[in-house]
Amino acid sequence: xxxxxxxxxxxxxxxxxxxxxxxxxxxxxxxxxxxxxxxxxxxxxxxxxxxxxxxxxxxxxxxxxxxxxxxxxxxxxxxxxxxxxxxxxxxxxxxxxxxxxxxxxxxxxxxxxxxxxxxxxxxxxxxxxxxxxxxxxxxxxxxxxxxxxxxxxxxxxxxxxxxxxxxxxxxxxxxxxxxxxxxxxxxxxxxxxxxxxxxxxxxxxxxxxxxxxxxxxxxxxxxxxxxxxxxxxxxxxxxxxxxxxxxxxxxxxxxxxxxxxxxxxxxxxxxxxxxxxxxxxxxxxxxxxxxxxxxxxxxxxxxxxxxxxxxxxxxxxxxxxxxx
Amino acid sequence: xxxxxxxxxxxxxxxxxxxxxxxxxxxxxxxxxxxxxxxxxxxxxxxxxxxxxxxxxxxxxxxxxxxxxxxxxxxxxxxxxxxxxxxxxxxxxxxxxxxxxxxxxxxxxxxxxxxxxxxxxxxxxxxxxxxxxxxxxxxxxxxxxxxxxxxxxxxxxxxxxxxxxxxxxxxxxxxxxxxxxxxxxxxxxxxxxxxxxxxxxxxxxxxxxxxxxxxxxxxxxxxxxxxxxxxxxxxxxxxxxxxxxxxxxxxxxxxxxxxxxxxxxxxxxxxxxxxxxxxxxxxxxxxxxxxxxxxxxxxxxxxxxxxxxxxxxxxxxxxxxxxxxxxxxxxxxxxxxxxxxxxxxxxxxxxxxxxxxxxxxxxxxxxxxxxxxxxxxxxxxxxxxxxxxxxxxxxxxxxxxxxxxxxxxxxxxxxxxxxxxxxxxxxxxxxxxxxxxxxxxxxxxxxxxxxxxxxxxxxxxxxxxxxxxxxxxxxxxxxxxxxxxxxxxxxxxxxxxxxxxxxxxxxxxxxxxxxxxxxxxxxxxxxxxxxxxxxxxxxxxxxxxxxxxxxxxxxxxxxxxxxxxxxxxxxxxxxxxxxxxxxxxxxxxxxxxxxxxxxxxxxxxxxxxxxxxxxxxxxxxxxxxxxxxxxxxxxxxxxxxxxxxxxxxxxxxx
Ligand SMILES: [Zn+2]
Numbered sequence: 001x002x003x004x005x006x007x008x009x010x011x012x013x014x015x016x017x018x019x020x021x022x023x024x025x026x027x028x029x030x031x032x033x034x035x036x037x038x039x040x041x042x043x044x045x046x047x048x049x050x051x052x053x054x055x056x057x058x059x060x061x062x063x064x065x066x067x068x069x070x071x072x073x074x075x076x077x078x079x080x081x082x083x084x085x086x087x088x089x090x091x092x093x094x095x096x097x098x099x100x101x102x103x104x105x106x107x108x109x110x111x112x113x114x115x116x117x118x119x120x121x122x123x124x125x126x127x128x129x130x131x132x133x134x135x136x137x138x139x140x141x142x143x144x145x146x147x148x149x150x151x152x153x154x155x156x157x158x159x160x161x162x163x164x165x166x167x168x169x170x171x172x173x174x175x176x177x178x179x180x181x182x183x184x185x186x187x188x189x190x191x192x193x194x195x196x197x198x199x200x201x202x203x204x205x206x207x208x209x210x211x212x213x214x215x216x217x218x219x220x221x222x223x224x225x226x227x228x229x230x231x232x233x234x235x236x237x238x239x240x241x242x243x244x245x246x247x248x249x250x251x252x253x254x255x256x257x258x259x260x261x262x263x264x265x266x267x268x269x270x271x272x273x274x275x276x277x278x279x280x281x282x283x284x285x286x287x288x289x290x291x292x293x294x295x296x297x298x299x300x301x302x303x304x305x306x307x308x309x310x311x312x313x314x315x316x317x318x319x320x321x322x323x324x
Numbered sequence: 325x326x327x328x329x330x331x332x333x334x335x336x337x338x339x340x341x342x343x344x345x346x347x348x349x350x351x352x353x354x355x356x357x358x359x360x361x362x363x364x365x366x367x368x369x370x371x372x373x374x375x376x377x378x379x380x381x382x383x384x385x386x387x388x389x390x391x392x393x394x395x396x397x398x399x400x401x402x403x404x405x406x407x408x409x410x411x412x413x414x415x416x417x418x419x420x421x422x423x424x425x426x427x428x429x430x431x432x433x434x435x436x437x438x439x440x441x442x443x444x445x446x447x448x449x450x451x452x453x454x455x456x457x458x459x460x461x462x463x464x465x466x467x468x469x470x471x472x473x474x475x476x477x478x479x480x481x482x483x484x485x486x487x488x489x490x491x492x493x494x495x496x497x498x499x500x501x502x503x504x505x506x507x508x509x510x511x512x513x514x515x516x517x518x519x520x521x522x523x524x525x526x527x528x529x530x531x532x533x534x535x536x537x538x539x540x541x542x543x544x545x546x547x548x549x550x551x552x553x554x555x556x557x558x559x560x561x562x563x564x565x566x567x568x569x570x571x572x573x574x575x576x577x578x579x580x581x582x583x584x585x586x587x588x589x590x591x592x593x594x595x596x597x598x599x600x601x602x603x604x605x606x607x608x609x610x611x612x613x614x615x616x617x618x619x620x621x622x623x624x625x626x627x628x629x630x631x632x633x634x635x636x637x638x639x640x641x642x643x644x645x646x647x648x649x650x651x652x653x654x655x656x657x658x659x660x661x662x663x664x665x666x667x668x669x670x671x672x673x674x675x676x677x678x679x680x681x682x683x684x685x686x687x688x689x690x691x692x693x694x695x696x697x698x699x700x701x702x703x704x705x706x707x708x709x710x711x712x713x714x715x716x717x718x719x720x721x722x723x724x725x726x727x728x729x730x731x732x733x734x735x736x737x738x739x740x741x742x743x744x745x746x747x748x749x750x751x752x753x754x755x756x757x758x759x760x761x762x763x764x765x766x767x768x769x770x771x772x773x774x775x776x777x778x779x780x781x782x783x784x785x786x787x788x789x790x791x792x793x794x795x796x797x798x799x800x801x802x803x804x805x806x807x808x809x810x811x812x813x814x815x816x817x818x819x820x821x822x823x824x825x826x827x828x829x830x831x832x833x834x835x836x837x838x839x840x841x842x843x844x845x846x847x848x849x850x851x852x853x854x855x856x857x858x859x860x861x862x863x864x865x866x867x868x869x870x871x872x873x874x875x876x877x878x879x880x881x882x883x884x885x886x887x888x889x890x891x892x893x894x895x896x897x898x899x900x901x902x903x904x905x906x907x908x909x910x911x912x913x914x915x916x917x918x919x920x921x922x923x924x925x926x927x928x929x930x931x932x933x934x935x936x937x938x939x940x941x942x943x944x945x946x947x948x949x950x951x952x953x954x955x956x957x958x959x960x961x962x963x964x965x966x967x968x969x970x971x972x973x974x975x976x977x978x
Binding site for chain 1: 352355356358359360375376378379380382385386403404405406464465627628629691695700701702703704705706707708709710712713714716717720731733735737738739742743744745746747
């Protein structure tokens with residue numbers, strides 16, 4: 001590869017995972033820089049996973065002050081006021097994460113990611129965004145796509161016992177093992193805006209109900225200008241009304257988005273820790289795949305619901321606008 | 325049912341949970357349980373922390389190396405959840421203190437173990453105590469969670485577990501075709517012969533002249549001659565095992581008709597004259613600590629990922645052999661291979677590579693060889709995190725007695741049927757399982773020739789996995805193990821062990837029904853004895869055949885006696901998963917089929933027993949076939965709305 005060998009210390013620490021993905025992948029990981037924005041339970045899980053895996057650096061963004069709600073599903077925040085008083089969530093998480101692996105640089109960046117320029121984005125290989133509005137997600141995703149370098153973009157959100165990951169790797173080249181051969185492959189990803197703009201009626205009929213439900217909630221939060229993830233049961237009538245409108249506009253049978261599912265999603269402002277572990281684990285795995293260029297990445301939505309226990313991958317892209 | 329419902333909250337708060345294992349899965353599990361609101365957790369783990377754990381067992385730090393996993397994990401979690409109760413047991417789950425009474429105090433038991441033995445043991449205790457068990461395992465990106473509830477779902481042992489991977493003796497001694505064969509030869513034959521117990525049976529050819537001439541007087545080349553210097557001795561061993569023995573093998577023309585002929589290798593042909601005299605520079609080693617003695621270091625080889633040339637391997641071989649005799653002489657005769665013993669790994673790597681070169685097999689790096697020789701489990705944090713989340717979800721269902729929604733879930737590496745996490749309905753108990761049903765076993769045995777000791781060792785311990793067995797014929801006790809026996813009893817049982825079955829105080833003959841019991845596991849088996857005169861030495865090496873006990877379709881392909889590569893169940897999970905998937909084992913839960921297992925099916929759970937696949941096998945990993953169905957398939961995904969209808973389709977978990 002790039003000739004640089006892993007140190008003895010790295011080989012000893014990462015022994016078991018090098019046996020999974022190889023020394024080349026480990027070298028690439030150690031040179032990668034990750035930015036995460038929005039530190040709730042799922043992102044805390046994700047950060048733990050990639051810090052343990054040995055990425056080069058992790059930069060955290062979350063200027064909220066620590067409240068009791070913040071540490072309910074986030075084990076990076078000790079519930080001790082002496083520790084967190086006067087600090088932002090990102091700062092508290094940063095000191096916890098540093099302890100997991102002294103070989104990874106963990107730091108905090110303050111400010112609003114959507115206001116940062118290309119020079120800032122350029123420093124990273126992966127950006128993970130959580131708890132942001134649909135507009136902010138689109139904006140950040142577009143900024144990533146305008147860079148001369150390729151930047152992997154992910155969004156992740158968990159509500160109640162459901163979770164969703166979106167992936168945009170733009171034009172991604174990777175290798176995979178098929179029997180004894182290594183084959184080189186390529187995948188073309190749509191942007192977040194392109195993906196969610198795909199008309200529902202052109203999607204395969206079996207697309208997960210959770211996908212549609214998440215889009216309804218997203219649109220609702222946007223329209224009401226409420227903080228993502230801060231809905232309540234009082235919003236139910238308005239959400240159901242919006243669902244009806246969207247289903248009509250998209251000629252989708254309204255029964256395809258169960259009211260009970262929407263109800264769970266708007267009530268579940270607290271994350272359910274086992275779901276954070278599962279979705280944060282899958283996201284960690286995907287980011288490792290993307291950085292190492294080893295293994296087929298999921299394209300482009302991952303959806304998990306405790307109710308049926310399925311971890312589903314949906315390819316939501318418009319077949320007409322895609323070019324290989 | 326919203327996940328955060330009152331009922332669920334109460335069940336979590338009131339639950340008392342036992343976690344077995346505080347390793348890769350255990351650390352993640354303890355964290356997720358704590359965050360989910362569990363208040364009372366016991367953890368059992370006998371292990372201490374090692375450096376190679378730190379990449380995924382995130383509750384541990386460098387400064388904890390050497391300390392109890394259970395205790396450090398407890399302290400770490402109490403840091404972010406100070407108001408819960410965690411009791412750490414730094415002990416073996418098989419210790420007698422963890423008896424049925426102990427297990428009965430828990431509402432659910434969660435396993436994060438890495439070996440078959442402990443899993444079987446916990447399974448039995450859970451059955452005896454009637455406590456539900458959530459079982460789990462991971463390897464690489466693959467993982468599985470299963471739920472075992474007595475009488476409702478199958479137990480951990482309802483299905484056969486793959487036997488340890490073994491190889492026919494002749495493959496190892498004469499006709500290796502894969503690198504792993506060379507490793508087994510280097511480790512179990514050569515290393516054992518040179519440095520292990522001299523009295524151990526060993527299939528290595530140690531004679532330098534043909535047996536036909538004067539076998540009694542032929543010398544054992546492994547005996548070091550008087551006044552022979554260690555360099556000479558090393559070269560003589562080298563020339564014998566890689567040169568002479570290959571020549572002898574080549575003389576058997578029949579063997580090589582359809583095989584590539586190996587090439588004999590001698591030191592003279594591989595090492596330049598000056599090197600064969602002065603190899604490594606031992607003077608540069610000031611090793612005070614024997615664990616740092618290394619042939620690589622004294623030869624200036626640094627990168628364990630690099631594959632050495634034949635010459636380098638030969639130098640490492642001679643250097644490692646010499647270092648054992650010079651620096652670790654007092655251990656010779658009692659060494660057994662240990663993956664954490666650097667010098668042993670170096671020796672085995674070099675020897676396996678030289679043999680591989682001889683047989684035209686690809687050479688491997690020390691890193692790879694170590695993985696194969698040590699049956700090292702390859703593990704990543706992400707899979708453990710996902711599996712731990714799934715365990716907690718099943719544990720909550722168990723606490724709520726939400727029987728219809730129990731699932732076993734596979735965590736896949738490749739998307740299959742659009743899924744990375746694939747739930748399937750649990751299987752019903754196997755009616756002929758000797759562990760969870762009362763089906764008698766039957767044993768064919770020569771009651772005039774086999775001793776009670778053979779029966780205890782080969783059947784009761786090796787096959788039935790009992791720790792503290794008690795054997796009865798009717799009401800007559802034939803054998804018992806325990807601390808509370810008096811001297812007479814001990815002497816009596818010791819005497820019985822040496823008797824053949826038919827001559828025991830209460831004669832065991834054809835038609836006898838024996839009862840074998842493990843008091844700790846509270847497992848009782850009935851065994852019908854059938855007398856049989858002859859056994860095929862090669863096909864039935866135990867000299868007895870147990871039926872009703874299900875041995876996995878194991879790796880022993882040849883009828884010959886076989887040699888294993890250590891570890892418990894080291895079949896390639898990836899391979900089995902691919903097979904299972906092709907057979908359509910992983911049916912979606914919406915399919916209205918009753919989940920009765922076919923005998924041919926091998927659950928991947930059974931493969932997830934720790935010591936795992938070799939590097940070769942990882943590379944050869946078969947891709948899970950995509951069974952992703954077309955969009956026009958009528959089958960619908962199961963959503964909460966139609967969970968009831970799915971419940972109706974199921975017939976067996978009601
Ligand atoms: Zn059973």
